[in-house]
Amino acid sequence: MANHLIQKLESRFALTDSDKTALVSLTSNTRTIEPRATLILEASVSENVHIIQRGIACRYKILPDGTRAIFAYLIPGDICDLNMPLFGGIDHSISTFGACEVAIVRREILDDCIATHPTLGRALRWAASLDEAILREWVVRKRRPSAEKQAAHLFCELLVRLGLVGLTSRNSFDWPITQADFADTLGLSGVHVNRTLQKLRGTGLIEIRSKRVSIPDPQALQTYAGFNSNYLNSSYFRA
Amino acid sequence: MANHLIQKLESRFALTDSDKTALVSLTSNTRTIEPRATLILEASVSENVHIIQRGIACRYKILPDGTRAIFAYLIPGDICDLNMPLFGGIDHSISTFGACEVAIVRREILDDCIATHPTLGRALRWAASLDEAILREWVVRKRRPSAEKQAAHLFCELLVRLGLVGLTSRNSFDWPITQADFADTLGLSGVHVNRTLQKLRGTGLIEIRSKRVSIPDPQALQTYAGFNSNYLNSSYFRA
DNA sequence: CGTCGATTTGAAATCTATCAACGATGGTGG
DNA sequence: CCACCATCGTTGATAGATTTCAAATCGACG
Numbered sequence: 409m410a411n412h413l414i415q416k417l418e419s420r421f422a423l424t425d426s427d428k429t430a431l432v433s434l435t436s437n438t439r440t441i442e443p444r445a446t447l448i449l450e451a452s453v454s455e456n457v458h459i460i461q462r463g464i465a466c467r468y469k470i471l472p473d474g475t476r477a478i479f480a481y482l483i484p485g486d487i488c489d490l491n492m493p494l495f496g497g498i499d500h501s502i503s504t505f506g507a508c509e510v511a512i513v514r515r516e517i518l519d520d521c522i523a524t525h526p527t528l529g530r531a532l533r534w535a536a537s538l539d540e541a542i543l544r545e546w547v548v549r550k551r552r553p554s555a556e557k558q559a560a561h562l563f564c565e566l567l568v569r570l571g572l573v574g575l576t577s578r579n580s581f582d583w584p585i586t587q588a589d590f591a592d593t594l595g596l597s598g599v600h601v602n603r604t605l606q607k608l609r610g611t612g613l614i615e616i617r618s619k620r621v622s623i624p625d626p627q628a629l630q631t632y633a634g635f636n637s638n639y640l641n642s643s644y645f646r647a
Numbered sequence: 648m649a650n651h652l653i654q655k656l657e658s659r660f661a662l663t664d665s666d667k668t669a670l671v672s673l674t675s676n677t678r679t680i681e682p683r684a685t686l687i688l689e690a691s692v693s694e695n696v697h698i699i700q701r702g703i704a705c706r707y708k709i710l711p712d713g714t715r716a717i718f719a720y721l722i723p724g725d726i727c728d729l730n731m732p733l734f735g736g737i738d739h740s741i742s743t744f745g746a747c748e749v750a751i752v753r754r755e756i757l758d759d760c761i762a763t764h765p766t767l768g769r770a771l772r773w774a775a776s777l778d779e780a781i782l783r784e785w786v787v788r789k790r791r792p793s794a795e796k797q798a799a800h801l802f803c804e805l806l807v808r809l810g811l812v813g814l815t816s817r818n819s820f821d822w823p824i825t826q827a828d829f830a831d832t833l834g835l836s837g838v839h840v841n842r843t844l845q846k847l848r849g850t851g852l853i854e855i856r857s858k859r860v861s862i863p864d865p866q867a868l869q870t871y872a873g874f875n876s877n878y879l880n881s882s883y884f885r886a
Numbered sequence: 887c888g889t890c891g892a893t894t895t896g897a898a899a900t901c902t903a904t905c906a907a908c909g910a911t912g913g914t915g916g
Numbered sequence: 917c918c919a920c921c922a923t924c925g926t927t928g929a930t931a932g933a934t935t936t937c938a939a940a941t942c943g944a945c946g
Contacts (some may be wrong), residue, residue: 414748418911420805428715441835451877463715467783469783469787471787471790471791471873472873473792475790475836477786477787477790479783479786479787480783487938491772491775491779492776492778493777494769494772494776495773495780495880496880499783499877499878500783502822506882530733534731534733534734537730537731537733537734538784540730540779541738543779543786544706544708544718544738544739544782546717546786547716547782547785547786547789548708548716548718548832550786550789551714551716551931552710553712554901555902557791566884571802576670580893586923586925587924587926588923588925588926590775595789595790596902596903597902597903597904597905598924598925599904599905599926599927600902600903602925602926602927603676603902603927606926621875623901632710632712638690638738639738639923641738652891677913756913793933794933794934825891825893826892826893826894827892827893835934835935836891836934836935836936837892838894838895838934838935838936838937839933839934839935841894841895842894842895842934887946888945888946889944889945889946890943890944890945890946891942891943891944892941892942892943892944893940893941893942893943894940894941894942895938895939895940895941896940897920897925897936897937897938897939898932898935898936898937899934899936899937899941900920900934900936901933901935902931902932902933902934903930903931903932903933904917904929904930904931904932904940905928905929905930905931906925906927906928906929907927907928908921908925908926908927908928909924909925909927909929910920910923910924910925910926910929911922911923911924911925912921912923912924912927913920913921913922913923914918914919914921914922914936915918915920915921916918916920
């Protein structure tokens with residue numbers, strides 16, 4: 409099975425065989441997590457680092473009124489808690505959408521690995537910077553003029569990110585996310601998300617069938633959404 | 648003059664005299680930036696790291712329709728571009744609100760300093776994690792039910808952050824930010840921000856006079872906003 | 887006093903939430 | 917195979933929040 413983290417890092421760094429071997433052995437201990445299960449709970453402290461290997465998870469907080477605010481999607485190759493040890497405990501929770509496979513790595517083993525593989529250290533810091541850039545764009549996305557463009561923008565992001573780790577085929581990708589989940593992601597009501605998706609499908613910019621999203625014309629969707637992929641540090645749309 | 652970065656780091660780390668001396672000498676080369684000036688331009692690459700010493704700046708992007716989306720405030724003690732070198736160029740711009748004083752540090756000198764002062768290295772990584780936690784909360788803030796609560800929440804954050812670096816007195820702080828700036832920050836129209844602030848002032852939760860914000864009863868504002876300061880890794884509201 | 891930027895106000899148009907109900911779908915057990 | 921259940925998706929109607937446009941007021945400052 410492809411190692412998505414390696415694939416991600418190799419998109420920007422020349423990893424040696426030693427680097428890759430180290431990463432493979434790091435991610436050898438995996439666990440399968442059920443759909444809609446909590447992977448990491450707010451305020452918890454862990455000796456381990458978690459790396460998504462399969463499926464999609466999300467970072468979220470529960471607001472005082474009980475609503476769930478999702479502010480990040482974690483896809484294969486993403487690391488859940490690389491920089492958490494400096495804090496007393498994580499300030500948010502992480503749950504799965506569909507079933508996920510997660511690699512569990514002792515933090516000290518990862519630290520050793522970084523110490524002996526400098527390129528890997530730089531690559532992982534780059535990955536952390538990338539997560540931060542993505543987070544910035546999640547703030548900016550909400551400023552787009554319409555719910556349609558916000559949704560379109562997120563689909564663009566996911567197409568690039570999933571493509572980077574080899575999880576797209578013919579501009580389509582698995583979609584385990586319900587409209588209610590998507591509403592908590594975009595900060596809209598479920599009803600409005602439903603109508604928004606209908607409009608987007610009506611224009612032909614996206615198709616959603618049997619838990620899979622297709623984007624017939626990525627260029628058109630990008631133009632519609634005003635999507636600029638620079639923040640992803642990728643050349644996906646600049647070919 | 649107080650060194651706000653030292654004050655921030657000391658809120659959580661026991662810095663040695665050597666650590667502090669190193670930080671002071673790092674921040675000795677400062678430059679004054681005019682109000683509403685661009686400090687760092689999108690896509691630029693710099694040999695230097697910039698640290699805010701006085702005034703408030705912001706990170707922002709310009710959307711396709713020309714609007715400005717602000718997604719971070721940088722206050723004294725904040726570092727503008729610590730983790731940027733791994734990217735080709737920064738993916739956003741930074742501008743000042745009022746006049747700012749900024750310390751300019753050669754990146755390699757900072758790196759050397761971190762290498763020889765391990766505690767400083769950990770402290771700066773903590774500061775970076777804190778910036779990320781703040782960014783997460785800026786996504787979550789937009790999910791609050793009303794514009795009033797969103798604004799109240801941001802005022803709570805600023806009270807804590809500015810307090811942490813010694814820039815509050817009697818629960819008030821300088822406010823160089825216009826309503827138009829604030830609108831670009833909250834993602835609301837200027838007109839609506841005006842009415843939102845009027846309502847907040849009407850309740851007595853905040854006062855704004857001559858470029859200064861006062862919060863007569865922080866506990867009341869916190870309760871109103873549903874503000875939880877955990878993400879700031881601070882005990883401000885937990886006394 | 888005049889000017890410029892910033893704040894404030896009013897009214898209409900648009901977007902989004904809420905509430906309540908209905909329909910589709912897939913899985914499960916009888 | 918069918919009835920049943922739970923989850924998800926869809927629809928209509930109404931209320932509420934926010935934007936937009938345009939104009940008036942305020943305040944600092946030369």
